[in-house]
Amino acid sequence: MAMDEERHLRIRIAARPPESRYSWSSGKKAFVNAWTQADIFLSEVRAKAKPTTRPDRNFGVLYIHETETKRKLGVFAGFSLPKGHRIICERPAFSCIQWKGKKTAKEEWLKLSLQQRLEMRVWFRKLRTLALGGTDTFTKSDKKQLEAFVSDYAFWDPQRAKAHIYRLTSHINHACRSCANAELWVDSEDPNKINVKLVRDVEKDGEIFIFYNKKKLPFGCALCPEGRTLCGRIRAFIDDFGARRPAPRADEGDSTSDDGSKTASRKPSLPDSSYSEKTLVDS
Numbered sequence: 430m431a432m433d434e435e436r437h438l439r440i441r442i443a444a445r446p447p448e449s450r451y452s453w454s455s456g457k458k459a460f461v462n463a464w465t466q467a468d469i470f471l472s473e474v475r476a477k478a479k480p481t482t483r484p485d486r487n488f489g490v491l492y493i494h495e496t497e498t499k500r501k502l503g504v505f506a507g508f509s510l511p512k513g514h515r516i517i518c519e520r521p522a523f524s525c526i527q528w529k530g531k532k533t534a535k536e537e538w539l540k541l542s543l544q545q546r547l548e549m550r551v552w553f554r555k556l557r558t559l560a561l562g563g564t565d566t567f568t569k570s571d572k573k574q575l576e577a578f579v580s581d582y583a584f585w586d587p588q589r590a591k592a593h594i595y596r597l598t599s600h601i602n603h604a605c606r607s608c609a610n611a612e613l614w615v616d617s618e619d620p621n622k623i624n625v626k627l628v629r630d631v632e633k634d635g636e637i638f639i640f641y642n643k644k645k646l647p648f649g650c651a652l653c654p655e656g657r658t659l660c661g662r663i664r665a666f667i668d669d670f671g672a673r674r675p676a677p678r679a680d681e682g683d684s685t686s687d688d689g690s691k692t693a694s695r696k697p698s699l700p701d702s703s704y705s706e707k708t709l710v711d712s
């Protein structure tokens with residue numbers, strides 16, 4: 430059985446995710462346009478370049494898209510997929526050491542070819558403003574930005590020696606252990622190659638979630654109130670409390686009871702609850 434052959438090693442997200450200073454204020458449309466233009470340019474560059482060794486990551490089945498929530502981008506299923514399906518198998522797009530005493534993100538970034546740096550900027554929104562050029566144009570603030578990006582998007586290898594950024598896996602958002610619909614592992618023989626498998630059925634256009642397995646996260650589960658941080662639970666309680674108070678408005682989904690009186694339909698307390706219904710199909 431594949432499961433027996435492959436030793437499951439838990440991967441910890443290397444990340445304490447600080448919010449980026451950079452926000453993509455011009456919206457989804459601008460993002461999509463920038464993406465398209467850059468992809469056209471990159472496909473021309475790629476056509477001239479040698480083939481890379483990276484196996485592909487299943488962009489035929491998954492896609493990266495706006496979640497329309499605080500989570501920003503996420504990974505979605507392009508088709509209905511069954512539990513047990515391996516959805517990703519990919520090698521790192523970028524690797525570096527990121528310990529308190531030793532951080533090699535800048536060195537590794539400057540070792541990349543111009544084409545690779547360009548690709549990274551296209552794939553990862555948080556790198557869009559990072560300097561492309563050599564050492565002379567790579568400022569202290571670029572270094573800080575790159576290191577913050579690594580903290581936010583990288584996964585440790587099992588020995589915790591290096592932090593790895595994966596083009597697709599690094600875009601997957603967090604849900605608590607019981608809500609996550611996918612899990613990660615690496616093969617002991619090929620520890621840099623990351624695999625992601627579904628642990629629940631996922632509907633077409635459902636978002637993929639993994640459990641980040643990290644003690645201190647500044648956000649909670651995307652799908653349930655139990656997995657939220659204390660702060661998130663307080664906010665959810667206030668939202669819920671607020672949702673009960675306003676007088677019902679006739680044009681806002683009010684329902685009329687048998688005696689003709691109006692009752693406000695209760696707003697969901699979680700802003701993202703539509704995702705939980707859409708993505709988590711009970712297996």
Ligand SMILES: C[S@@+](CC[C@H](N)C(=O)[O-])C[C@H]1O[C@@H](n2cnc3c(N)ncnc32)[C@H](O)[C@@H]1O
Nearest residue numbers: 446500501502582599600602603648649650651
């Ligand atoms: C590894 S990245 C995931 C991709 C990211 N959403 C993006 O837009 O590129 C981790 C970041 O996603 C966001 N994130 C992930 N899971 C989240 C959750 N359950 N709730 C809120 N934000 C989340 C946080 O900002 C976190 O720093």
